[in-house]
Amino acid sequence: MADKAPAAGSLPQGCDVIVVGGGLVGLSSAWHLAKRGLSVCLLERDYCGRHSSGVNAGGVRTMGRHEAEIPLALASRDDIWRVGQEVVGQDLGFVSCGQLQVLETDQDVQNAQQRVQQLASLGYHHEVMISQEEVRALVPAMAPHVRGGIWVEGDGHAWPYGAVMAFYQAAQAAGVHIHENHCVTQVRQRGSNWVVSARGQTFTAPALVNAAGAWAGQLAQQLGDPVPVTADGLMLMVTQRTASFLSPVLGGSSRPLSLKQFANGTVVIGGGLRCQPNLTDRVADVDLLSLAPSAHTVRSLFPHLAQLPVAHAWGGVEAFLPDGIPVLGPSRNDAHVIHAFGFSAHGFELGPIAGRIVSELLCDGTSRLPIAPFSVGRFF
Known part of the structure; x- marks a missing residue:
């Protein structure tokens, strides 16, 4: 061929x-x-x-x-996701809002510094360390205990x-x-x-x-x-609508987290939340108790969301390699x-x-x- x-x-x-x-x-x-x-x-x-x-x-x-x-990842983002309409002829729905990894402890900051330095030694400079003040400028509603972050300006999300x-x-x-x-x-x-x-x-x-x-x-x-x-189940949950408070996608450092707010006000919460897959029926059964840690993480980062109801949770089946x-x-x-x-x-x-x-x-x-x-x- x-x-x-x-x-x-x-x-x-x-x-x-x-x-x-x-x-x-x-x-x-x-x-x-x-x-x-x-x-x-x-x-x-x-x-x-x-x-x-x-x-x-x-x-x-x-x-x-x-x-x-x-x-x-860089080629996929810059050569296809960013220019989907021109390349694919279809709107891929990419929103370039940036991604922020939240650093909550001194150990998080130390690990992040090592990560960014290691990437720089390999010739990659897309991940940038930012200060506590810069994090607050990007996300004013962020809890004050956050020490800093890693910022990637060109990242984002899509439906x-x-x-x-x-x-x-x-x-x-x-x-x-x-x-x-x-x-x-x-x-x-x-x-x-x-x-x-x-x-x-x-x-x-x-x-x-x-x-x-x-x-x-x-x-x-x-x-x-x-x-x-191996196959495993992954879960996500989405909240009811709330006032806009978050533009970039958030990721966790010492605590697993994936967090984003869509234009309609809903908040999607994930972060590698595992559940049991049913490979015979080809579904993943949501385990509500296993969703609690991520919900607690979101509440600690954004206390004003403590009473925000979760509207829906779902799961999917994914393939994992060692x-x-x-x-x-x-x-x-x-x-x-x-x-x-x-x-x-x-x-x-x-x-x-x-x-x-x-x-x-x-x-x-x-x-x-x-x-x-x-x-x-x-x-x-």
Whole structure:
């Protein structure tokens, strides 16, 4: 595939690439591949954006990334999220409001200083230390005990399901055949082609993309790339509307926190809140008691919210890997099989660039961005 894309009509059903998974990574991959001139078929067991892509906190952040993810996060934010209308032809709903990591203790400040210095030594200067006074200037309602912060001016947020639908519509417009409610039951190789069975139909293509999220490990196993991926549930809660008090996205340091206020006044609270997934029914059951610590954190940072009611809570199923970074790259057995999964609760921002990387690997045989740390082979 790196040399020349097959003619669309030369294969059964005229398909060059099969993408398994209709989350943001799968849809982005399908769109990027179609823009490169390939005929693409996308198979999604439920409906697109049903799981982690459509129900996460919507953070578009470069802050706090594993150093291997930083080049991808910066490229995704600046090359795609910021200019979505021009690049994708759809409004991705990105709000560039900045992100602030709150430092509540002296130890938090010390750890943050070390973090920023380490990033600077690697050539990254997007994370900036700011003082207690600067934090108060950005967020006047912040509790006085906060010592300072790390600030990233270019970060922000987007509405997850809206972003998924933007790539859905862009993929459709580019000619991608999207098949929802198509559960993949079998994948096998026949000659140089991959044969995928789903909902009583057979789809055939020489290239395959595994973007199946929490269920990608099962597909990787069939493809000869067993990976220690686990599925877990993640929860979020949203409050009733309240007067505007917060512009940037907030993250915690010593306490897990993800906090943002939307234009309608509602406040979304997250921060890696885990719950038990039900993989049979493909849902995550909300555990209200486990939401309490984040609620207490918000109250301590913003005492005026103590009586603000929580209107709704929900959960989604996500794939986690032991080292917390994704598998993104070719199979050990076939360069025409690309894995893109296991983003471990921080893949929303990376989804658009992951799709571009998938298209580069299949069309050019290499990626413009460094992806060696994400190799599936690191687990062997």
